[in-house]
Amino acid sequence: MKPPKEHQGFARIIKEARDSRDYSILTNGIPYASLIGMQCMPMGDDVLFTLPNQMTNIGNPILPAIHGGVIGGFMEMSAALHLMLFMDELRLPKIIDFSIDYLRSGQPKDTYAHCEVCRQGARVANVAVTAWQSKKELPIAIARGHFKLSKGRS
Amino acid sequence: MMLTEEQLTEFASNFVKVIPHCLHLNMSLIKADHDGIELELPYDGRLVGNPETGVIHSGAITTLMDSCCGLAVFTRMEQLEACPTLDLRIDHMTAAEPGKPVRAFAEAYHITRSMVFTRGVAYQESRDKPVAHAVGTFMRVGRNSMKLMQEHFQ
Numbered sequence: 001m002k003p004p005k006e007h008q009g010f011a012r013i014i015k016e017a018r019d020s021r022d023y024s025i026l027t028n029g030i031p032y033a034s035l036i037g038m039q040c041m042p043m044g045d046d047v048l049f050t051l052p053n054q055m056t057n058i059g060n061p062i063l064p065a066i067h068g069g070v071i072g073g074f075m076e077m078s079a080a081l082h083l084m085l086f087m088d089e090l091r092l093p094k095i096i097d098f099s100i101d102y103l104r105s106g107q108p109k110d111t112y113a114h115c116e117v118c119r120q121g122a123r124v125a126n127v128a129v130t131a132w133q134s135k136k137e138l139p140i141a142i143a144r145g146h147f148k149l150s151k152g153r154s
Numbered sequence: 155m156m157l158t159e160e161q162l163t164e165f166a167s168n169f170v171k172v173i174p175h176c177l178h179l180n181m182s183l184i185k186a187d188h189d190g191i192e193l194e195l196p197y198d199g200r201l202v203g204n205p206e207t208g209v210i211h212s213g214a215i216t217t218l219m220d221s222c223c224g225l226a227v228f229t230r231m232e233q234l235e236a237c238p239t240l241d242l243r244i245d246h247m248t249a250a251e252p253g254k255p256v257r258a259f260a261e262a263y264h265i266t267r268s269m270v271f272t273r274g275v276a277y278q279e280s281r282d283k284p285v286a287h288a289v290g291t292f293m294r295v296g297r298n299s300m301k302l303m304q305e306h307f308q
Contacts, residue, residue: 010206031202032211035178058174059220067175068239069220073213077203092204095212099243 011090018085023047026081030092033081038074040081047085049078049113058108066106071131075100075113075143079127082115083147087125091150096124098145106140109133123149156232162186165234166225176221179214190261190274191225193218197253208252215276215286216244218258223272223290226260230270237270237292245287254278256285268294 010029017026023040027033036057039050051057051066051074059067076098083093111133118126129143130136157165166186170176170193179201184192195201195218203211220242227237250256259281260274270292275284 010204029205030211031200031205032213035200036213056174056178059176061172061174067173067217067220068224068242069213069217070175072216072220072242072244073211076212076216080203094249095246097243097245098212098216099241100216101241102239105238 010092014084014090023081023085026084030077032073033077036070036074036077038077040078040085046114047082049074049081049115051111051113053109053111055108060105063105064108066108066111068100068102068106071102071106071111071141072098072100072143074111075129075131075141076145078113079115079129079143079145080147082127083117083125083149087117087120087149089149093125093147093149096146096148098143100141100143102141104138104140106131107133111140112136118144120149125149156188156230157228157234159187162188162191162228165228166191169225170221173221175217179217181218181221184257186225186229188229190229190259191222193222193225193258195256195258197255202252207249209249210252210256212244212246212286215246215250215256216242218256219244219260219274219276219286219288220290222258222260223274223288224292226262226272226274227270227292230262230265236295238295240269240291240293242288242290247284247286250276250285251278258288260288260290270294 057070113131116128131141132139163186167183170181201210201214264271272290274288276286
């Protein structure tokens with residue numbers, strides 16, 4: 001199925017990222033991803049999303065800790081990119097809802113995220129995201145969300 | 155005795171200027187009283203999540219709602235306390251229209267000795283046409299935790 005004309009520009013970037021496994025063209029092409037400084041790198045057959053420590057992401061200067069909204073935004077963007085890279089989705093999937101549980105404060109250091117698609121239907125996908133810093137076994141946040149897919153409609 | 159509306163206004167207007175990520179997004183305080191907190195997030199090309207439509211990323215809404223719900227906590231408090239976010243859920247009704255600011259209103263609808271329950275909406279035209287709904291739960295960790303923060307905000 002051919003995507004509509006107006007989506008071909010971004011669709012080409014996604015295809016190029018998938019084929020080359022150079023995901024920086026994807027994160028560099030999305031202003032919000034660049035704003036928070038997130039990156040995406042291949043990890044075997046999977047991908048790992050990273051949020052390098054940067055001062056402008058701080059939400060509590062006393063602790064200090066990363067802003068909860070940035071951790072949420074990072075996890076939301078990770079889930080959407082994950083769907084585009086693995087689920088034959090050539091458009092940025094539309095977010096329906098997102099629920100974040102904050103387990104530990106996000107220290108001012110690099111943060112990682114991993115996504116798992118729990119269920120993908122024709123129209124909606126359910127994605128679970130885990131974010132951690134020192135060890136994956138000690139997540140700083142877990143989240144799940146629903147995304148609307150473009151499949152089945154133009 | 156609860157914090158006065160003057161104290162709330164002073165604290166909230168300093169908050170958006172002192173929190174690095176809020177400052178980075180140029181968030182501002184519209185109103186702070188015992189009914190709730192109202193913030194504004196100006197439209198900014200750096201927040202765009204979909205370069206084809208110019209629509210800002212959901213993460214920017216998450217940050218706005220986390221900040222707004224987090225501030226709403228203080229509308230029901232007798233003194234300033236550090237209150238980390240336990241969880242945050244956002245339901246996205248529609249995409250925010252590009253080029254226009256997004257406003258957020260949040261209220262603390264229930265408070266106990268250990269928890270504060272908040273809810274809010276993000277909107278553009280009017281509060282009864284929300285872009286997103288948010289529900290956030292915050293934990294009270296005691297008044298001493300806030301002393302440092304208070305000094306910092308003054």
